[in-house]
Amino acid sequence: MIGSLDERGAQVLRHVVDDYIETAEPVGSRTISKKMGQTLSPATIRNIMADLEEMGYLAQPHTSAGRVPTGAGFRYYVDYLLARRRLARPERDQLQRMAGEAGTSADELVRQMSRLLSNLSHQACVVVVSRFSNQPLRSLSMLRAGVDKVLLVSVMQGGWVEHRLIEEETSLTGDDIERINNYLNELAVGLTLSQLRARILQEMKKEKARYDRLMQRALLLSARALDEGSPTEVYVEGRANILEQPEFVEDVQKLKRILRAFEEKSVIVRLLDKALEGETIQVSIGAENPVEGLPDISVVASGYRLGEATAGSIGLIGPVRMDYSHVIPLVQYTARLLGSVFEHR
Amino acid sequence: MIGSLDERGAQVLRHVVDDYIETAEPVGSRTISKKMGQTLSPATIRNIMADLEEMGYLAQPHTSAGRVPTGAGFRYYVDYLLARRRLARPERDQLQRMAGEAGTSADELVRQMSRLLSNLSHQACVVVVSRFSNQPLRSLSMLRAGVDKVLLVSVMQGGWVEHRLIEEETSLTGDDIERINNYLNELAVGLTLSQLRARILQEMKKEKARYDRLMQRALLLSARALDEGSPTEVYVEGRANILEQPEFVEDVQKLKRILRAFEEKSVIVRLLDKALEGETIQVSIGAENPVEGLPDISVVASGYRLGEATAGSIGLIGPVRMDYSHVIPLVQYTARLLGSVFEHR
DNA sequence: CTTAGCACTCGAATGCTTGGAGTGCTAAAA
DNA sequence: TTTTAGCACTCCAAGCATTCGAGTGCTAAG
Structure with a gap:
């Protein structure tokens, strides 16, 4: 079902995802046609969208609605279509300023960085510190x-x-x-x-x-x-941001599951598991994450290093409809920053 | 407006509050009449309820609905009508078992007790530890x-x-x-x-x-x-229980405010402020709590002692419609237990 | 291959009706 | 004087029909 896309298909997919990330509403052919500067008519877009649907990248909530990206659609978007922007200056500055605060203890610093990251991204931020395994x-x-x-x-x-x-x-x-x-x-x-x-x-x-x-x-x-003693510490900041997402507010069951997950250390550790392995950014979209009960969330996370070893990982948890192009560089930058801060302590 | 009640009025109020705590729905005169063994007809109950409304203990969401207790109604209920039950055996046992766990560190123990308390009460549990001020x-x-x-x-x-x-x-x-x-x-x-x-x-x-x-x-x-260093530590457990309350789920704004409050140490400290003064139980109903933006929550909290001084406080946060007769002894017992545990450490 | 045109679908919004739970009031009964 | 049966009244919630519009798929012409 799922195959590769020609240039036009890719552009349409990109615009659908972009628009859906912004509005959280199904996207129609008219909208896309306009976004592409009317180089193609809505009818043509409709044909392309039908193809994309057949390939599994888009879906229709019901016959007469616009299209919504599927998990696969988001995956393709993240892998091939994302504009890898650099992080905006003011955000870099804020993070650096926070990281430079000398007086705070290591775990207080992590907590504050995590809170700042959750504010900048409007998502919930999670940090796993594996205190023991690796640090000399x-x-x-x-x-x-x-x-x-x-x-x-x-x-x-x-x-x-x-x-x-x-x-x-x-x-x-x-x-x-x-x-x-x-x-x-x-x-x-x-x-x-x-x-x-x-x-x-x-x-x-x-x-x-x-x-x-x-x-x-x-x-x-x-x-x-x-x-004795637990080998990892977990911090969650910005839980309330979850409530900014319409898809979660509409469905209390999802909300409950997410909040419960935040209360279980082991679940969080599992969510960020892959990220703990290296310093590269990990993106789990929807059901891709290893936790059974949470098929509606995405996780964008990265480990941070301390010398040779990975000392922990930091990530954002939000709806599948996340602003990946913003959030990915944010997490990446923060992870590197954390590593370098601890290097000099 | 608000005055004292005769025996009959008090009984009716008690039943209204009891029923409302259970169902979260406005309570009608028929229901109360039945609950009181039909010693009085619905019509009579209606008269009494009208009196209670005039006195400010009850309110009507709209003309043809039943009655709902006001803040003052709950206050009267808590002060004069509450059946001060002892804590049920199995709950005592669970708490004691948890308190007896030897291996855990002080703050891990507090966290686990807090979690247990939130499970037993189906409310969010909050602990404030004022580490410094008082302990030798x-x-x-x-x-x-x-x-x-x-x-x-x-x-x-x-x-x-x-x-x-x-x-x-x-x-x-x-x-x-x-x-x-x-x-x-x-x-x-x-x-x-x-x-x-x-x-x-x-x-x-x-x-x-x-x-x-x-x-x-x-x-x-x-x-x-x-x-340097913050003088108090705060733990919150069982946030997800907030979502069990229909009054909060219906109103996302309230939810947001509460979750945001949980993320601000200072707010929580203010909520439990009164309880920090002594070992007696403190009940804040609705707008009675000192935090401006949270007029829809009740706080049931008690300080716990360590020798001479109060070492911190533990409390439950939930809707005004809380099961006070259950929750009050729970908190009381747990606070005493915490004190005695730390005494022997 | 593209697109204008058109019939079709379906959900969201709106308005209307109905049923029932609950009230307040009045007048009769205790 | 207090209680209560009876009754008219209120108002919400649920159900149902209607409309509106956004969006689609298909066809045929460009």
Whole structure:
């Protein structure tokens, strides 16, 4: 059914999609004819549109309505017809200014960038931070926190800080803790957390042999701390933008499904899954996304890097009828920006 | 206009509110007559309802419709007519089980309790944690985090951990840091953060006199760290429950306003403001809440204590037509539970 | 291959009718 | 004096017919 298009067909498709993105209404042949400077009459356009429909790029809600792009239509549009505009100056400036804010902590910064991105795009913005897997440790320390508790604090490349409070019955002296810290840092700095996990297991055998009870305990505690804890953090900003989209407001069921999805970390992670693999932009149109229950949303997302590894991904979630030509460079730019910000932290 | 009610009037009002809470539809005289076991005919009920309307407790959407409780009607209901039921066993059990989960960190626990509460109530649940103002410090430590950065970590009563990453050009040796830590802990443990702030300012003068450059620097860094940072954290769970309420779904504008409000920390803090003062339950009905733009929501909230001071508040946000007799004990119980959980951390 | 012309389709908007739920009032009953 | 049966009245919601117009597909001429 779906084939390639000649120049004319492509132009018509492009205009249909453009117009539909703008108006959210079915587009008629008259409109397209005008948009193309009346080089072709509505009747001709109708013929072309009928062809496009046959090829699966357009659809008719009912006989006497205009045409609406299908998922395939949007896909073709994004792949071949999109005007790859550069990001407008003022938007670049705003993003850069935000990224330059020095005082904020890493996760506060991400949240604010995400909010700004959602404002600029009028879509909901989602960020997944995979704190652990990939980022090398800058320091790992243990410190006392009250009578029978110790706190394990890890600082990652990029300024991410993670901590775990652990119950510990037997008390450690200040000296003990200092020794442990020296030992841990020697062991850990430069490793990613998953590497460290492996290293600790390895080391535990050695230490057992050496009969150093204190170090054994330190390793045990660290291993325990590393086992717990969620490996990813998720931020959602600009949920209310979903309500700006007529297609969602008309159908409360869709709205509910989307809002529920935003409340499930795992769903969001799955939505942005592909983007986590690299720094290139990923566009899922409609049912293309991996989540079963959400065939009416598109996701435009990109991973952002920190050194060698992908540190997380940032994306926009909205209706299939999204302004891709605007949104794609926005996300792309923001992802790069995030990466470079964390590089210098 | 608004006066006190005789027994009969009160009973009718109670039934109208009960029925309206259940159905979200205007309530007619027939319905009430039946509910009261036909001790009074519909005609009599009509007379009573007309009185209640005159007094401002009921209103008619239009001439030939039933009655709907006004804000004042709900207020009277909550103040005088509510059957103060105890919380049902299974709900108590669920909450307790959740509170007993040992492994989770303080903020993860709050988030999960909040989510559970939103599920049990079918409303959106909001928690405000005022981390700083009131809770005494258990420990305050500085540690190195990379080449030119130090991390200041504070552990509060209740298991709350807070950290700040600070740029620091001149490098500190391990010895320096140890001295600083001893000094800081001596200074800080047992104080609340606001007390500590004052203490540091005091101390800075002294140290200046003593010409101890290292301690000076430590104090400077600490002061800087304490000055930044938001004093409160806010969690919202169960937003999607808002969409279960017909009164909100019918009116997208209201929906938008509510969702936008959920995205503004300051708005939420204002909504729960009164509850932060004490451990008693606060009910704001409709326009009673302090936020201008949200006259259609009710807030049922309670502060939770940690030792002497209020550590935060937890509340439910929903339509004026909320099931107060269910929701009030729910919130009350959860707030107490939270307090006692953090007590033992 | 393009396009003017035309018959046709279908949804959205409009107006009309009807049914029913609910009211207020009055007058009789308790 | 209070209650209630009876009744006229109001108004919304739902159903139905009609109209309007945007848009189509097809055909035949350019």
